[in-house]
Amino acid sequence: MGHVIGIDLGTTYSCIACLEGGRPLVIPNVEGLPTTPSVVSFTGSGERLVGTLAMRQAATNSANTFYAVKRLIGQKFNSPEIQEAQKRLPYKLKEAPNGDVHVVLGSKTLSPPEISSMVLGYLKSCAESFFGEPVSDAVITVPAHFNDAQRQATKDAATICGLEVQRVINEPTAAGLAYGLDTKKNGLAAVFDLGGGTFDITILEFSDGVFHVLATNGDSYLGGEDFDNRILEWLYEDFLTETKIDLSADKLALQRVKEAAEKAKRELSFTMETEINLPFISSDKASSKHIRKVLSRQTLEAMTGDLVERTVPRIEQALADARLSPDRIAHVILVGGQTRMPLVQQRVTEFFGRKPEEHVNPDEIVAMGAAIQSGILDGQIRDLVLLLDVTPFALGIETEGDGYERIIERNMTLPTHKVKAFTTVEHNQRRVRIHVLQGEGFLASMNKSLAVFELVGIEPAPAGVPQIDVTFEINADGLARVSAKDKETGLEQKVEVRPSSGLLPTEVEEMRRRQTGREVIKLGPNG
Ligand code: AMP
Numbered sequence: 001m002g003h004v005i006g007i008d009l010g011t012t013y014s015c016i017a018c019l020e021g022g023r024p025l026v027i028p029n030v031e032g033l034p035t036t037p038s039v040v041s042f043t044g045s046g047e048r049l050v051g052t053l054a055m056r057q058a059a060t061n062s063a064n065t066f067y068a069v070k071r072l073i074g075q076k077f078n079s080p081e082i083q084e085a086q087k088r089l090p091y092k093l094k095e096a097p098n099g100d101v102h103v104v105l106g107s108k109t110l111s112p113p114e115i116s117s118m119v120l121g122y123l124k125s126c127a128e129s130f131f132g133e134p135v136s137d138a139v140i141t142v143p144a145h146f147n148d149a150q151r152q153a154t155k156d157a158a159t160i161c162g163l164e165v166q167r168v169i170n171e172p173t174a175a176g177l178a179y180g181l182d183t184k185k186n187g188l189a190a191v192f193d194l195g196g197g198t199f200d201i202t203i204l205e206f207s208d209g210v211f212h213v214l215a216t217n218g219d220s221y222l223g224g225e226d227f228d229n230r231i232l233e234w235l236y237e238d239f240l241t242e243t244k245i246d247l248s249a250d251k252l253a254l255q256r257v258k259e260a261a262e263k264a265k266r267e268l269s270f271t272m273e274t275e276i277n278l279p280f281i282s283s284d285k286a287s288s289k290h291i292r293k294v295l296s297r298q299t300l301e302a303m304t305g306d307l308v309e310r311t312v313p314r315i316e317q318a319l320a321d322a323r324l325s326p327d328r329i330a331h332v333i334l335v336g337g338q339t340r341m342p343l344v345q346q347r348v349t350e351f352f353g354r355k356p357e358e359h360v361n362p363d364e365i366v367a368m369g370a371a372i373q374s375g376i377l378d379g380q381i382r383d384l385v386l387l388l389d390v391t392p393f394a395l396g397i398e399t400e401g402d403g404y405e406r407i408i409e410r411n412m413t414l415p416t417h418k419v420k421a422f423t424t425v426e427h428n429q430r431r432v433r434i435h436v437l438q439g440e441g442f443l444a445s446m447n448k449s450l451a452v453f454e455l456v457g458i459e460p461a462p463a464g465v466p467q468i469d470v471t472f473e474i475n476a477d478g479l480a481r482v483s484a485k486d487k488e489t490g491l492e493q494k495v496e497v498r499p500s501s502g503l504l505p506t507e508v509e510e511m512r513r514r515q516t517g518r519e520v521i522k523l524g525p526n527g
Pocket of ligand 1: 010011012013014194195196197223224225262265266267269335336337338339340341362363
């Protein structure tokens with residue numbers, strides 16, 4: 001086996017790491033930087049750019065520059081989240097034939113895993129130039145709150161760029177692993193992870209090399225971008241009032257405002273006041289128009305305080321699931337760039353009654369944890385390290401009248417499985433249909449549809465006689481599998497699983513061939 005890398009595929013930035021002499025080491029990208037923007041752009045001549053170069057295209061080539069694709073991965077086009085995201089994204093989204101969301105590139109569409117695979121492919125090539133050798137395997141991280149479809153889609157993205165995924169692990173768990181292994185401290189820890197697009201809270205226990213995740217919770221739609229959008233809205237409204245010019249139709253101007261908003265937000269983590277200066281942002285018949293505004297930390301905090309507050313019920317739920325009170329937590333670890341905001345740090349300190357740990361680099365710790373996990377898997381890390389993660393959601397099936405029966409509860413230690421017996425409701429029924437769902441909603445329609453499961457070829461018998469054992473399992477990657485056995489015949493029956501979303505294995509393979517063969521994607525006349 002070649003080198004194994006740990007990858008933190010972030011919404012806004014990604015990071016890679018490896019193990020060097022049993023210690024995690026961040027691998028710089030080809031520009032020598034520890035993190036790479038998770039951005040892919042296609043120029044007019046069909047050239048594909050990734051990372052910093054792609055990000056520079058965001059203002060001038062916004063329709064063909066894809067960022068924050070992690071927010072789209074594993075999602076249905078019609079979901080409220082995608083409908084909301086669409087309003088803000090400068091590139092177009094389209095519904096795929098299976099209902100998934102795709103991005104529009106000229107006359108073509110691309111799936112989110114395909115775009116993410118280009119970011120991963122770039123990171124893989126950075127690691128290859130670092131080692132001077134091919135890289136074949138990776139441990140990849142996902143937000144703890146990613147559902148099955150989002151996890152599978154992330155794994156597909158890695159496969160498309162030619163990486164073998166050894167394990168998918170949760171980002172906060174990876175951070176906990178890196179922190180715990182580094183400090184060798186025992187006790188209870190809370191990992192508060194607020195990145196560019198997602199929020200996760202994980203409660204875990206370190207005890208002599210065993211890392212046991214007790215509970216996890218989060219919000220897949222809360223992250224740094226929401227903070228940027230608040231500043232953007234403020235600038236937009238103010239400009240509209242002052243000039244009567246609506247910037248929403250001007251993608252280039254909006255992108256400039258968005259970038260300035262993010263920059264101002266970052267600066268306000270270190271200063272009390274900053275100036276936002278955007279000359280020639282628009283014009284009317286009379287003159288050119290500019291944006292020049294002073295934003296204070298206090299105003300930013302007033303604009304975004306509710307976003308910070310949205311994390312609190314999630315922390316409370318995770319602690320309740322772990323049957324712990326905040327004062328039992330001995331270490332608070334902050335992960336994700338947005339935790340640099342002083343208001344976030346203040347609120348977390350207030351909640352737990354203790355200051356977060358220092359000397360943790362929130363941009364790098366997740367990739368370092370992924371590299372450690374690769375070392376545990378291939379035996380490079382020999383101290384007894386056992387990582388016990390949990391399921392982020394319940395798994396169950398649809399029952400009569402939009403009912404939902406939970407089979408596996410959330411926060412069960414992974415891997416886990418449960419067998420449930422089913423029977424028929426009609427005489428001589430030859431098949432049963434099982435709709436597998438993931439989520440916490442009490443009605444079937446409130447949960448994520450994973451698969452429609454059909455067991456065919458049941459022996460003819462009166463209703464209620466056949467005994468069908470259906471096994472529900474969640475593997476160490478957090479991915480669900482379902483299989484069935486007809487007890488009457490004793491044979492494992494052939495089961496049809498029709499995935500409700502995502503790419504088919506044949507599509508993943510086709511994309512892998514295209515991508516590793518470096519086919520150039522040509523843009524259509526509009527591209
Ligand atoms: P991540 O996904 O962990 O890379 O987090 C990226 C998010 O962190 C983006 O929304 C950034 O704008 C945000 N971020 C990075 N640095 C800072 C900072 N100094 N203050 C506030 N937010 C930041």
